[in-house]
Amino acid sequence: MIVTTGANAEAVEALGAATEALRKYGQKKAADLAETRFHAADSGGAVVFVGEVKRGKSTLVNALLGRSLAPVGVDITTSASVWFTPPDETLAAGSARLDFPDSNRRIPLAELPDWVTMAGRHVQDPTIDALPTEAVVAADPLHLPGLTLVDTPGAGGLDPRHARLALTAARRAGAIVMVCDSAAPLTAPEIEFLRTATETSGSVVVAMTKIDKNRRNWRTIAEENRAIVRSQLGRTATVIGVSGSRALAALEQSPADREEILAASGILALRDAINELLEHGEISPKLDGLQVCRSGMHRMKTRLDTEIAVVQGDSSALDDLNEKKARLKELRDHGTEWDQHLSRDITLGRQRATAQLERDLARVKEDWTARINSEGWRMLRKQPQVFTAAITSDLQAASARAFDNFASALHEVVTQLFGSDEQWEDIMNSVAATLVAEDINSPQVQKKWKDVVDPSAMMMGFMGANLLTGGMVGSAIFGSLAMAAVLPIGLVAGGVWLSVNLGYRAMRNGRQHLITWLRETLQLTSKSTLRVIERTVATARPEIVVAYRRHLRAQTEEISEQINAGAEAAKEDKVTRDKRVRGLTRRQTEIVSLIEQLDAAITGLKKAGITP
Known part of the structure; x- marks a missing residue:
């Protein structure tokens, strides 16, 4: 999607040159990490369409797909999220899959409306x-x-x-398309949604649909909407008029007429706006990769500066090395100070995360208790999948926020301890490899969930977290660069998501069962999230300790080599020493040049926004 020209090409070139030098001089881990982070930007994104009922969301999705696959119609309202994703080895082109909490099921595409629309045959079936x-x-x-x-x-x-849930599950840079009607200005709920969306993501575009039915006034409405956004939100917004039906009709025309009709439909302008949002969203991982490279190059330059000074007989440089060596030996031999600080910082991070989780879950309980009492359980029963998506999002957000809070604190501890975050990926990979869901099928749980849910079914959720999204998300959890932020969503959600779906039974049994179900589900979310955090502590702390001791040993050996090099140089004649200095200086010049190239690439990306 992005052509490697301009600033992007400079970034790719700088990355290649720098990682080659890092590997050449023994910094393979830094080079690998830089490449992984940089190329994380190359993965596909998710575009999430939101809007009030009968605004033409599904027709617009079909227009971008280039064929009618999303269920549409005057009386059809989507009741569950439908993902249209490029085919792969798990799902062939033209096939569909339903994702349940404990399983997934392949179905003919023609049966999709039966499962994902408000009037769908299975959605209306009370025995489901x-x-x-x-x-x-x-x-x-x-x-x-x-x-x-x-x-x-x-x-x-x-x-x-709904948008938050989809973007979180996508695990990739994404854009939100808010779909509204071109016949009238933005409504109060639409403005409020924009306010919420833009607080967490700048990647939002407003698509005004059905301009073919409002040819005379839609441009005036569009300008009015831009003014409303500026006035209400204090920012500009991309507002595009589009006709999904005209875009679909254009595909049936001759190639000579097709482009003109597509352009008039606004679908090409919307496509370009979405691509621009996604491209700007890719700046962060590319910059991250370049910054990792720069840190590695800077460490190499610092070492070369010291080696040159020592070979030249600089006594102060040699004294500094001896002091560092003595300090490192003390840390290796005793380690009491850093070990105690590590325990303290991990404990504080865990306490902050626990407090955050308690506040968030209390707010979820208050909000949903009020909603159940005000709307009534009969109203919720009419929209079971909407209810599921909404409360799942709230629970998932609370769990993820708590773990992210803790992971951020842990990340800071590791970065300060090692002087960089190159060890972070290895530590979190070890954590991910040991996290296994616990059995919650205990007598206590069975008693609490009597008449509300089936605890044996709950186990299926914990045993098969990857099945939550048919492997789309679960398979990508381990090894992710953002692992710290996404681990609990798979591991905790296994039981919690299944618990949410078993709320269908509670809905049928009445309001009190639904309130009981809500309380127990919140408790399960809290216990599961805290369990993941505790396991992370149990695994991460020894990994950090072992890695830091290894780090201290490597640092000591490096300094010893520098001291020995200085001692050898002192025995050499001036010609030999000068020759050695020239070799080190050439390497230093190479490193400085690569740092300058990285700096230029970073500046170029920030200015150009990697727009091709």
């Missing part, structure tokens, strides 16, 4: 115990190749939780 949390259709969008398009539940209106 669980409905899919989402559906996945293998289809590569014609106008946005390589991307995933997510059609969120129309019955949920403009609920930010």
Whole structure:
């Protein structure tokens, strides 16, 4: 999607030259980490479509897909998120998959409306115990190749939780398309949604649909909407008029007429706006990769500066090395100070995360208790999948925020201890490898969940967290660069998401069962999240200790080599010493040049926003 020209090409070139030098001089780990982070930007993104009912979301999705795959119609309202994702080895083109908490099921594409629309045959069936949390259709969008398009539940209106849930599950840079009608200015709920969305993501575009039915006034409405956003939110917004039906009709025309009709439909302008949002979202990982490179190069330059000074007979440089060696030996031999500080900092981070989780879950309990009492359980029963998506998003957000709070504190500890975060990935990979869901099928749990849920079914969720999204998300959890932020979403959500879906039974049994179910689900979320944090502590702390002792040993050996090099140089004649200095200086000049190249590439990316 992005052509490697301009600033982007300079960044790729700088990365290649710097990582080659890092490997050449023994810094393979830094080189590998830099490349991994830099190229994380190359993965496809998710585009999430949100909007009030009957605004034309599904028609717009079909227009970008280039064929009618999303269920549409006057009386059809999407009741579950539908993902349109490029085909792969797990899902062939034109096939569909329903994702349930404990399993997934392949279905003919023609049966999709039965499962994901408000009037769907299975959605209306009172004997169905669980409905899919989402559906996945293998289809590569014609106008946005390589991307995933997510059609969120129309019955949920403009609920930010649906967009948050989809973007979180995507695990990639994404954009939000808010779909509204071109016949009238933005409504109060739409403005409020924009306010919420732009607080957490600048990647939002407003698509005004059905301009073919409002040809005379839609441009005036669009300008009015821009003014409303400036006035209400204090920022500018990309507002584009589009006709999904005209864009679909254009595909049936001759190639000579097609482009003109597509341009008039606004679909090409929307495509370009989405691509621009995603491209700007890729700046961060590219900059991150370049910064890792720069840190590694800077460490190499610092070492060369010291080696040159020592070979030249600088006594102060030699004294500094001896002091560092003595300090490192003391840390290696005793380690009492840093070990105690490590325990203190990990404990404080865990306490802050626990407090954050308690506050968030208390707020979820208050909000949903009020909603159940005000709307009534009968109303919720009419929109079971909307209810599922909304409360799942709240629980997931609370769990993720707590773990992210703790992981950020742990990351800071590791970075300060080692002087860089190159050890961080190895530590978190070790944590991920040991995290295994616990059995919650105890007599106490069985008693609490009597008449509300089946505890044996709960176990299926914990045993098969990867099944939550049919492998789309679960398979990507381990080894992710953002592992610290996403680990609990798979490991905790296994039971919690299944618990949410078993709320269908509680809905049928009445309001009190639903309130009981809510309380128990919140407790399960808290216990599961804290369990993951405790396991992370149990695994991460010894990993940090072992890695730091290894780090101290390596540092000591490096300093010893520098001291020995100085001692050898003192025995050499001036000609030999000068020759050695010239060799070190040439390497130093090479490193300085690469640092300057990295700095230029970083500045270029920031200015150009990697727009091709």
